[in-house]
Amino acid sequence: MPGRGTYTDSDATHHPLPPLDQLRRLPRQFYGRPVVEVARAAVGKLLVHQVRGRTLVGRIVETEAYRGPEDRAAHSAGGRRTPRNEAMWGPAGHAYVFFVYGMHWHMNLVTGSAGEPHAVLIRAVEPVVGLELMARRRKMTADRRELTNGPGKLCAAFGIDRRHYGVDLAGTGGLYLADAPETRVVTARRIGIDYAGAWANRAWRFLEPGNRYVSRPPEGRLRGA
C-alpha cells in the first residue's frame, strides 16, 4: 500500500507531480477565462476523482475548446439551448457531462462568463493514481494506453457519468482539477466534427506531443501552442 501523500511505483509517471496529500484544487478563476486559453492551460493539470475513500488521478494530456454559439461544432451552436446542453450556459468551473453514441460519456469544463456557452472537452488523460480500479472498470490490464486515451474511455475509467452533470469543480466536491507544472503543448484540428465547415479547421485541440495517452496523433507538422 502506498503511504499517504506518496505515489506507488506503478502509479509513478516521468512528470514531476505534487505529493498526493498536497493536491491544490484549481480555483474558479482558472475556468473564468476565454475558453481557448483554458483548453491550453488544462493540459498538464490533474483530473482528480475522490469517491467512497478511493482516489483516482489522471494527468490531462489532450483537450478541445468549444465556443458556441458561433462555433458550429459546439453543442451550443446557434444558441440552441436544451436540457442536455444547459450546463454550457452556466457559471465557469462546473462540469458539462453528456452522453453520445448510445453508450459513452464525455466530460467538459465550463469556462468564461455565465451566459457564454463555452466548454473544454477533456479528450485524454495519463493515468497517475488508481490504475487498478481504472483497469477493472475498463476490463483490461493497467499497462495499456487504451485505459484512458479517449474522451469516453477516461470517463469510463474514472466513473464519470450523469451523476456529475453540472457539478461544481471549484467547490468542495470529489471531482475537480488540481494544479501541476506546465508542460509542452501543441495545437491541432479538432476531432470528429467534420460537419462543422470552416470551424473544423480551427486549431482548438491541445495536446502534449509524444504522450502515449493522446487519443490519436495529430496530422501534419506539430505547431507549438
Next chain:
DNA sequence: AGGAAGATCCGCT
C-alpha cells in the same frame, strides 16, 4: 410520432 445523427469505442478482417 418517427427517424436520423451523434465532440466514440471495440472487435474483426
Next chain:
DNA sequence: GCGGATCTTCCTG
C-alpha cells in the same frame, strides 16, 4: 480500416 453497437435528443434533414 470498417461496420456494428446502442440510446438520447432533436428536428422533420
